[in-house]
Amino acid sequence: MCMAATYKDKDHYFGRNLDLEISYGQKVVVTPRNKEFAYRHENAEKTHLALIGMAAVVDGCPLYFDATNENGLSMAGLNFPGNAYYGEMKEGSHNIAPFEFIPWVLCKCSTVEEARALISGTNLIDEDFSDALPASPLHWIVSDRESSIVVEYMESGLSIYDDPAGILTNNPPFPFHMHNLANYMNLSAGVPENRFSKDIDLRPYSRGMGAMGLPGDLSSASRFVKAAFTKLNSLSDGTEEGGMTQFFHIMDSVQQQMGCCYLGDEKYEYTIYTSCCDTDKGIYYYRTYGNSQITGVDMHRTDLDSDVLAEFPLVEGQHVLMQN
Numbered sequence: 001m002c003m004a005a006t007y008k009d010k011d012h013y014f015g016r017n018l019d020l021e022i023s024y025g026q027k028v029v030v031t032p033r034n035k036e037f038a039y040r041h042e043n044a045e046k047t048h049l050a051l052i053g054m055a056a057v058v059d060g061c062p063l064y065f066d067a068t069n070e071n072g073l074s075m076a077g078l079n080f081p082g083n084a085y086y087g088e089m090k091e092g093s094h095n096i097a098p099f100e101f102i103p104w105v106l107c108k109c110s111t112v113e114e115a116r117a118l119i120s121g122t123n124l125i126d127e128d129f130s131d132a133l134p135a136s137p138l139h140w141i142v143s144d145r146e147s148s149i150v151v152e153y154m155e156s157g158l159s160i161y162d163d164p165a166g167i168l169t170n171n172p173p174f175p176f177h178m179h180n181l182a183n184y185m186n187l188s189a190g191v192p193e194n195r196f197s198k199d200i201d202l203r204p205y206s207r208g209m210g211a212m213g214l215p216g217d218l219s220s221a222s223r224f225v226k227a228a229f230t231k232l233n234s235l236s237d238g239t240e241e242g243g244m245t246q247f248f249h250i251m252d253s254v255q256q257q258m259g260c261c262y263l264g265d266e267k268y269e270y271t272i273y274t275s276c277c278d279t280d281k282g283i284y285y286y287r288t289y290g291n292s293q294i295t296g297v298d299m300h301r302t303d304l305d306s307d308v309l310a311e312f313p314l315v316e317g318q319h320v321l322m323q324n
């Protein structure tokens, strides 16, 4: 399972938790403007917008899990098993393999509206990167400073939904999650009032009771509600550090601790990494399960006019600041 979120303070932030039982050797990768993107069925892009994000680099090709471009448009792929459907090649459409989808959109588009138009004419085809890396069943969130959309290719066709919560998790399809939020509209960050009965004197005995009933389990449906509640009630102080700090706290609301989500076969799903991209500054911050310190990569401190990838292996291991 996974969760992706957007958050706006003075700067705009976009990031995700990657919850999984295995690692793909991912790292922070900057694709500069002149690194050619070759597509399987579309013309190669010799120059394009620069990207920063988390990717597995296989045979020199960055396979992005989530990324942001130099104009702040961001996109993340999350598991969508049993629902994602990639079809055959279609004439008159752009035929794109799922692993090409993030660069396809982020290399060209600067806003959600541009992305919506491009994606409407894009057909995702059932094409594996390789035998070892078959096409994975994903859905995507695409965000700019102002808004977010969710993109789902299913057997019934392509759907593009507005995502006013700016949150995405996994199954079921997106309309369920928005509908499900209505079950929780009574929840609040404030002090609850007794609407149960005028005849009984009921008073809150603890802080935080306004959100009683907010789900805390690790299912995708519950994580959507928990993350949306946390994000939509979030406050921060308008500084770059404050916004980024709050963003990591939002992501922490649905962290998966090792041992709590058993998959069988001695395998457990856990939050492998959490990312927070300051999309205005082009800085990609991340934390890993084993390294609670925030590490950052600034795309503008790499040569964005180059034609070679800049790769930053994840910094692992705890970095404890001893005070005595």
Ligand SMILES: C[C@H](CCC(=O)NCCS(=O)(=O)O)[C@H]1CC[C@H]2[C@@H]3CC[C@@H]4C[C@H](O)CC[C@]4(C)[C@H]3C[C@H](O)[C@]12C
Pocket: 001, 002, 018, 019, 020, 024, 056, 063, 064, 065, 077, 078, 079, 080, 081, 098, 099, 128, 129, 133, 134, 135, 136, 137, 170, 269
């Ligand atoms: C599994 C991850 C989603 C995390 C998640 O939601 N986990 C819940 C599991 S569950 O919901 O509990 O079952 C997704 C997110 C992005 C994906 C990569 C995208 C590029 C590339 C695309 C190629 O086509 C196949 C290989 C490739 C490296 C992909 C591998 C894998 O698929 C990645 C890591």
